[in-house]
Amino acid sequence: MAAVLGISGYYHDAAAALVVDGRVVAAMQEERFSRIKNDAGLPRRAAQACLAAGGLAAADLDQVVFYEQPFAKLERVLMSLLRTFPRSLRQFPRALAAQLGQKIWVLDQIAEMLDVPRDRVTATEHHRAHAASAFFVSPFARAAVLTVDGVGEATSTALWRGDGDRLDCVGRIEFPHSLGLLYAGLTAYLGFEVNEGEYKVMGLAAFGAPRFRDEFARLVQLHGDGSFELGLDYFGHLADAELGFGPRLEALLGPRRPPGKPWDLEHSAEDRRYADIAATLQAVTEDALLALAREAGRRTGADALCLAGGVALNAVANARLRREAGFARVFVQPAAGDAGAALGAALLGALGRGDPRPAPLASAALGTAISAAEAQALAEQLGLRWRRLDDVPAEVATRIAAGQLVAFCQGRFEWGPRALGQRSLLAAPSSPATRDRINRVVKRREPFRPFAPAVLADRAGELFADAPSDLTPFMTTVCPVRAERAAALGAVTHVDGTARVQTVAAGGALHAVLDAVGDATGVPVVLNTSLNGPGEPIVAAATEAVAFLVAHPIDALIVEDLLLTREAT
Amino acid sequence: MSRWLARLGRRLRTVGGLIAHFARRQRFVLLPLLLVLLVAGLLLLATGGLSYVAPFVYAIF
Amino acid sequence: MRWLVRLVTPIVWRIPGHAGRKLHGFARAEEGSRIDLLQAARQTPSVVRRARYLRHALDETRHAAMFARASARLRRDDGRPPLGPPVADTEELFERLGEVGFLAFVHRGERRGRQQFEIYRDHFARRGDARTAAIFEAILADERQHEGYTREVLVEVAGGERPARAALRRAARWEAWRTWRRAGRFVVERLYTVAMMALYVAIAPLALAVRRLQPARRGWLPPGED
Numbered sequence: 001m002a003a004v005l006g007i008s009g010y011y012h013d014a015a016a017a018l019v020v021d022g023r024v025v026a027a028m029q030e031e032r033f034s035r036i037k038n039d040a041g042l043p044r045r046a047a048q049a050c051l052a053a054g055g056l057a058a059a060d061l062d063q064v065v066f067y068e069q070p071f072a073k074l075e076r077v078l079m080s081l082l083r084t085f086p087r088s089l090r091q092f093p094r095a096l097a098a099q100l101g102q103k104i105w106v107l108d109q110i111a112e113m114l115d116v117p118r119d120r121v122t123a124t125e126h127h128r129a130h131a132a133s134a135f136f137v138s139p140f141a142r143a144a145v146l147t148v149d150g151v152g153e154a155t156s157t158a159l160w161r162g163d164g165d166r167l168d169c170v171g172r173i174e175f176p177h178s179l180g181l182l183y184a185g186l187t188a189y190l191g192f193e194v195n196e197g198e199y200k201v202m203g204l205a206a207f208g209a210p211r212f213r214d215e216f217a218r219l220v221q222l223h224g225d226g227s228f229e230l231g232l233d234y235f236g237h238l239a240d241a242e243l244g245f246g247p248r249l250e251a252l253l254g255p256r257r258p259p260g261k262p263w264d265l266e267h268s269a270e271d272r273r274y275a276d277i278a279a280t281l282q283a284v285t286e287d288a289l290l291a292l293a294r295e296a297g298r299r300t301g302a303d304a305l306c307l308a309g310g311v312a313l314n315a316v317a318n319a320r321l322r323r324e325a326g327f328a329r330v331f332v333q334p335a336a337g338d339a340g341a342a343l344g345a346a347l348l349g350a351l352g353r354g355d356p357r358p359a360p361l362a363s364a365a366l367g368t369a370i371s372a373a374e375a376q377a378l379a380e381q382l383g384l385r386w387r388r389l390d391d392v393p394a395e396v397a398t399r400i401a402a403g404q405l406v407a408f409c410q411g412r413f414e415w416g417p418r419a420l421g422q423r424s425l426l427a428a429p430s431s432p433a434t435r436d437r438i439n440r441v442v443k444r445r446e447p448f449r450p451f452a453p454a455v456l457a458d459r460a461g462e463l464f465a466d467a468p469s470d471l472t473p474f475m476t477t478v479c480p481v482r483a484e485r486a487a488a489l490g491a492v493t494h495v496d497g498t499a500r501v502q503t504v505a506a507g508g509a510l511h512a513v514l515d516a517v518g519d520a521t522g523v524p525v526v527l528n529t530s531l532n533g534p535g536e537p538i539v540a541a542a543t544e545a546v547a548f549l550v551a552h553p554i555d556a557l558i559v560e561d562l563l564l565t566r567e568a569t
Numbered sequence: 570m571s572r573w574l575a576r577l578g579r580r581l582r583t584v585g586g587l588i589a590h591f592a593r594r595q596r597f598v599l600l601p602l603l604l605v606l607l608v609a610g611l612l613l614l615a616t617g618g619l620s621y622v623a624p625f626v627y628a629i630f
Numbered sequence: 631m632r633w634l635v636r637l638v639t640p641i642v643w644r645i646p647g648h649a650g651r652k653l654h655g656f657a658r659a660e661e662g663s664r665i666d667l668l669q670a671a672r673q674t675p676s677v678v679r680r681a682r683y684l685r686h687a688l689d690e691t692r693h694a695a696m697f698a699r700a701s702a703r704l705r706r707d708d709g710r711p712p713l714g715p716p717v718a719d720t721e722e723l724f725e726r727l728g729e730v731g732f733l734a735f736v737h738r739g740e741r742r743g744r745q746q747f748e749i750y751r752d753h754f755a756r757r758g759d760a761r762t763a764a765i766f767e768a769i770l771a772d773e774r775q776h777e778g779y780t781r782e783v784l785v786e787v788a789g790g791e792r793p794a795r796a797a798l799r800r801a802a803r804w805e806a807w808r809t810w811r812r813a814g815r816f817v818v819e820r821l822y823t824v825a826m827m828a829l830y831v832a833i834a835p836l837a838l839a840v841r842r843l844q845p846a847r848r849g850w851l852p853p854g855e856d
Binding site for chain 3: 171232258259
């Protein structure tokens with residue numbers, strides 16, 4: 001029996017995860033502590049918090065596993081720079097600076113950060129960590145596993161056979177042929193920030209039509225064996241983990257969209273053209289993923305599929321895979337991106353030491369708990385009103401039914417980028433005006449960004465097709481809204497008639513709220529968006545939750561059983 | 570001083586591991602380049618640790 | 631330092647396109663301040679100071695947004711695209727300096743900022759750009775308040791006026807060392823870049839050989855190979 005800490009860091013979304021005696025004890029992203037969005041450092045605070053959650057000191061750890069092999073990464077970076085000579089002249093110094101100044105020393109730095117013997121710190125292969133993060137917490141004894149991201153050491157895509165506590169690779173595709181970097185490159189072309197804007201591209205795609213397929217056929221070719229190949233001439237430097245688009249891509253698709261320019265899909269033909277490009281990118285990515293998933297099924301003979309890697313956060317693509325890839329069941333863990341690989345690394349360490357597989361992941365609440373006492377003390381200092389509630393679900397339901405925006409903080413914060421009722425902003429799901437208000441004055445996002453519903457699991461099928469499923473508890477898929485119920489769900493239905501649904505099983509605070517909302521309105525659904533301002537990580541502790549109330553025009557904050565408002569309640 | 574020496578020892582072992590990795594992968598031809606890069610890397614290590622954004626500082630130029 | 635700011639302001643802010651870039655830089659500085667203040671709010675043992683740091687952090691959020699909008703406007707006027715949202719980092723000042731050191735550093739930063747912004751406000755007012763002048767005026771009101779409360783709290787936490795002054799002197803020395811290190815880093819980075827580019831040219835035969843003999847691989851590769 002062992003205590004193993006997994007670490008991801010130094011690229012984007014640093015995180016730590018602790019597995020003790022085969023049980024996932026804690027998993028947290030560093031950004032929740034540092035308050036730096038997509039923190040790209042080492043997860044010092046997250047690691048300390050994981051240890052505290054497990055009641056351990058660093059000296060109690062049997063092993064610390066980093067999610068990537070730094071020497072293999074340097075080798076690939078160096079080889080890529082040489083292969084792209086002389087185009088990579090400008091990138092050569094910068095790409096190597098990151099490797100030589102920081103990344104190759106990461107295992108030493110982790111040992112120093114935690115003050116553990118260096119020989120307890122090991123590294124695992126990046127895509128294996130991704131695969132482990134999905135398969136070993138899935139409900140499947142056997143499954144095909146597909147990992148797709150920008151790039152690990154050198155692999156961008158891998159197929160795996162998962163069986164019990166084994167993971168065997170059955171094929172891989174190498175950088176620079178990468179769906180993740182294709183999506184990232186086009187995200188930058190569309191004027192969004194890479195590693196943050198991909199969700200926006202996914203949402204924008206629903207407003208367009210995929211009418212650039214001929215052009216995209218030059219950017220990515222799909223082969224009959226399920227593999228794919230990028231048209232490398234259209235992309236810029238291929239130095240590190242970036243795939244900039246080159247002048248030939250702008251000649252093909254038109255000039256890039258300037259970053260930060262406000263969107264106007266209603267009146268701007270140019271913006272509608274960009275939406276069509278987004279739609280084409282989404283369609284082509286889905287086609288590629290479908291081919292990969294089918295090949296994974298063919299090579300493994302499995303009837304269940306697990307997905308991991310940043311591309312697995314594409315909920316729209318996951319829905320299509322579930323419908324068309326030929327698997328009976330599909331699972332994606334809530335932190336499918338690089339943060340999730342910290343969990344995979346920890347699981348590989350634990351299983352390697354003979355510990356059993358953990359139970360299937362039933363909840364994403366793996367962070368630190370929130371303190372109502374701390375919130376109350378701070379509220380008093382800031383002149384806010386507060387009172388203790390006897391019936392939290394009833395209070396939330398009443399406010400939501402009255403059209404209010406309610407920040408809802410309960411228990412341990414979520415693992416992954418989605419708010420699942422632990423750190424959520426809740427509102428009524430019916431009115432598009434509510435959605436527009438939240439987008440405009442609270443989240444300050446592009447107007448085309450949709451919001452997502454949370455619904456009682458046992459009534460989800462009444463309102464959404466394809467729900468519930470293995471994907472819906474963690475909001476990793478989209479489901480069509482049933483036409484006859486669409487009027488009640490105007491604020492959470494996207495322009496294409498789908499919603500990224502969270503189904504909530506019995507037990508837990510959000511389930512009680514949904515029950516109360518259902519009793520009050522007849523529709524057990526709330527609009528559920530993450531509790532964070534623009535460009536900020538999701539709230540974790542009471543300090544940030546109270547700051548959110550002060551800074552944003554919401555109506556109430558509930559921390560455990562404490563209600564806080566700006567005016568007298 | 571002993572902490573500094575322990576740190577240096579770890580770094581040197583890492584350098585050894587890096588060279589062994591390239592030798593194992595039969596990338597011998599890259600080894601001279603790697604050694605030059607490691608020297609360059611020392612420059613960066615010496616000045617590392619400063620973020621590019623300085624809070625509470627507004628650039629004059 | 632004020633003399634230097636007065637000297638360079640008329641020149642620096644007139645460089646085409648530079649004003650928008652500078653304001654974007656200010657937005658980033660405010661963002662960085664915000665993050666450090668949030669970390670301080672989390673880590674201070676006093677709930678009274680937690681509230682004060684939080685209010686300060688919220689002010690910095692507002693300032694960052696104001697500077698970012700002004701930057702976008704000036705760049706638009708110059709026919710240039712906006713620079714995107716300001717993305718900041720942290721220096722983990724509270725942990726690094728302790729609460730007394732943090733307060734001393736922040737107080738000095740706010741005082742310096744206040745002095746600079748007074749000069750910039752006057753500069754833009756003289757040039758007839760009332761909008762940009764108004765932004766600095768609005769932010770100045772907060773800067774004065776920040777300068778005031780940080781001094782007051784520093785005296786309280788340091789345990790008196792003398793220890794507070796000592797902390798301010800230590801902060802001044804630390805800032806000077808930091809500035810020296812930044813300058814050193816600036817020089818080293820440029821040397822490094824030049825050296826690496828020269829190296830790149832020198833390895834041309836190796837690069838061409840790798841390109842020819844070990845090109846990027848396409849399609850499915852067997853497992854266990856990188």
